[in-house]
Amino acid sequence: MHFDVVVVGGGSAGVAAAIGAANSGVRTILIEKNPYFGGAATHSSVLTVCGLFAQQEPLLQVVGGVANQFLDTLQRLGAYPGPFRNPGSGNVIVPLDAEATKYALDQCVVQAGVTPRLHCNVTNVVISDGSIQAVQCFDHSGSFEIEAAAFVDASGEGDLTSLAGGKVRFGDDEGQVQAATLVMRIGGVPADASLSRQAFADAVHLAKAAGDTVLTKEKGMAVRLPGSGHILAMFADEVVNGLDSASLTKAEMSARNQAWHYLDVFRSHMPGFEQAYLVQTGPSIGVRETRHVKGHYTLTGEDALNGVRHEDVVARGGWPVEIHQPGQPAVYRQIKDRAYYDIPLRSLDVEGIENLWSAGRIIDCDPVAFASSRVMGTSFGTGHAAGVAAGLYAAIKHADIRDVQEELRRQGAYI
Incomplete structure (x- = not known):
C-alpha cells in the first residue's frame, strides 16, 4: 500500500496526528493494534482526560484543534459534561464515557478522511539513507508493507523509532519507570x-x-x-x-x-x-512509562515548572508534574501561575531519522517534564503537531517551523 503519511498508534496522540496530517491535504493511514482507537482511555479505562485545561482560575483551555473536534463530537452524543475541577487538588479533568469515546474517535477519524487500520501490528521497517521508506505490518491474513513519505510514532512505547534504529532510552536516567x-x-x-x-x-x-x-x-x-x-x-x-x-x-x-x-x-x-x-x-493495565525518543531538544522540568515559552512552539502543556511511585499517593508540582508551558517542535523531531516525528508520552523530555507532558490532553496537542509536520514534509519534503505553526493555527490548534 502507498500513503503520504503513516501514523503508528491510535491513542489520543495518534488520532490527533492522523487527523492533523489528513487535514493538511495528504493521504494518511492510522495503524492500531486494538479493535478501537483511544489508547489508555479505551483500553485501560483511564476515562479522565488530563491536560486539555490549565489549572488556573478562570478556566483556560490550552489544547484545541483535534481535541476540540473530539469534544464537539462527544457533545453531539450527549457525552461531554464539560470540564470538572477536583475540589481537593483544583486540577481540571474531562471525564469520559468509554463507548462514546470509541464512537467519537471513529467519527473524527472517518470525517477527516483518514484510512483506519485496526487489528494491525507493525513488525519492522524498511529504512534507507536515514529515512523510513515503509513499515512492515502483520494481521491474521499475513504480512504486508505500507510505503509512505513521512511517519509518526504515536505507539506509546517508541516502537517505530526503536525498529528504525532511532535513539531511545528506557525510563529515567537509571532505567526506572513510573508505576x-x-x-x-x-x-x-x-x-x-x-x-x-x-x-x-x-x-x-x-x-x-x-x-x-x-x-x-x-x-x-x-x-x-x-x-x-x-x-x-x-x-x-x-x-x-x-x-x-x-x-x-x-x-x-x-x-x-x-x-x-x-x-x-x-x-x-x-x-x-x-x-x-x-x-x-482494565482491560489492559495502565502503563505510564516505557521508552523515550531522542529528539533535537530535551524538554526539561525547569521548562515545564517555570512555564517557559519557545519560538518553535507547537503545543502547550497545562497539566502539573504528576509522579507515581508504586504504592504511594501521586506527588504533584504545579506549573508557574498554574498556567502552561510551550512544547517545541524540536522535542518531537526524531534525531537521526529525517522523516519521523514522535508524539504523546514518548517525546523527548526529562523525567520531571515527562511527568506532566505524558497525559492524554497534552498528547492531543503533540500528536496534532507531529501529524501536521509529517503532512507538510510529505507534501513538500520540508517541515519548516513557521509553516507548521501556520497550519496548526489554521486547524484551530492553540499555540
Missing part, C-alpha cells in the same frame, strides 16, 4: 455515597491492619463517571516493564487479584459500597 495502575470500574454505589479520599485511605488501612498484604496503595483516586454513575478507582499499582510480555502478564494478574481485594475492602468499610460490584478492570 503502572490497573483501573477498576465499580457499580452499585448510590449517588450520595462519599468518595472522600480519606475514607478510602481509612478503609484500606483497616484492611492492612487486619492482615491483607495484597493491597499496594492506601491513597488512590476515585471519581464518578458521567452517565453510568460508575466509580473509576485507581488503586492497584504494579511495577512493570511495559515492553515485556512476561512482566505485563505477571503485573496484570497480580493487579486483578488486588482489584478483587480492594472491592471486598470497600464493601466492608465504605458506607454506600455494601452492594458494590466490579464492572470492569
